Amino acid sequence: MSAAVAALTAIAAPAFAQDLAITNATVATGDGGAPIEHATVVVRAGKIVAAGAGVAVPPGVPVIDGTGKWVTPGLFSAVTDLGLWDVEAVDESNDTSADKSPFNAALDIAPALNPSSQHIAISRAGGVTRASVTPFNGGAIFAGQGAVIDLGADAAIVTKSRAFQYVELGEAGGRLAGGSRVAAQLVLRNALREAREVAALPAGALRQGDVLLTREDARALAKVIDGTQPLYVGVDRASDIRSVLALKAEFPKLDLVLVGVTEGWLVAPQIAAAGVPVITMPLRDLPASFEQLAATQSNVGRMKKAGVKVAIGMFAGMDQPRYAPQQAGNLVALNKIPGATGLSWGEALAAITSVPAQISGMGGKAGVLAPGAVGDVVLWDGDPLELSSIPLDVWIDGVKQPLDNHQTRLRDRYKSLDKTYLPKAYDW
16 A cells, blocks of 8 residues: 555656766667667756767766666657556446447547556556557547657656547448448548538538538547648558548548558558558568458568658557567567568667657657657667567656556565465475
8 A cells, every 4th residue: 555655646746857878888869770889878957968979978967887788769659558448358447449429539538548557657667658549449430539648657648639530441440330441431531521611611600411420520530631630540451551542632631640551561652652651560470350361570671661651559458568679679580581571670679769759740859869859768788679678777858767567566575475474385
């Protein structure tokens, strides 16, 4: 009980940013380049001041010796469910979807986000410092509006609410819309057209004719129509991807982001030409459904080679954000398999740091160790893309973060348990 009270007190009282410098470390800035040996990172007033070789430490700045250690920007996890549930199977603790709500596109997850969630604490201990959190579909193809958050141990975790709209197409969207992709495509286009008409109405004017959107849903989608709110589209099959890209012909201001994109490598040139970024789970290599028949581990590498901006994400449920380095590292190892296409080490790190930050609207501000970026820094005991490496310290906005959580407390409790008064173990 005392530990729980202390944790809640820490959440309620944010700490102040500190100045620090980490010297003599292997530094990866997250910009896609190779790691820099014997380098220095300087943080002042919550912002990155400098990072690289030959960087001088300003007088009075506390120094941490990083000899034998690695430094990276904080990991940025795109399309997660962090802070939206405690126990997935317990409806009362699960705010990921609203199956019975009369609203869909208007749903805003920000008020439901729980900064005290153990999932946030566990992800923070894994080096994750920022994330985009999405709602998931209930009874409609539109899931609602996601948010960008930081994982700092304080109550003010929302960096930007209503950061994007999420819509599900493909097989899942077809089921939600009435039984086929035909219905899902028509529901989407009708909703966008209706939102456009509502946005053009004079103040106080009534809508005429067919009305399928609630007033609030239409208002929410108006921001998608004018391009001020990105539209994240869940889609996997190559033909479905082409249908989504074709939306730009009727709605030219759409700011599209493709999510899933299992067969993206088949249409990579078209995705690149449209300038549409992708968020995907990289190692989907099984034909788990008819829209994933062309699944391959080389999907990310081939899209990247074609010029597509690709981020590793989609961490929800059992796929936890802290597993991002493992996914990125596997793409590096993929280069050793004849005929496969992976990523370089720098590209793989960027796919879990700077690239998802760019897609989430924080390009140059997060996911990189560059002057002016937020002071999200992780000190690792080794190569962060190796399974054996763990974060030793994590800073968010220059504030050193606690790395304890429910899992670590259970580990510590039972690691050296006093067995004096326990019953005798069964003798074989």
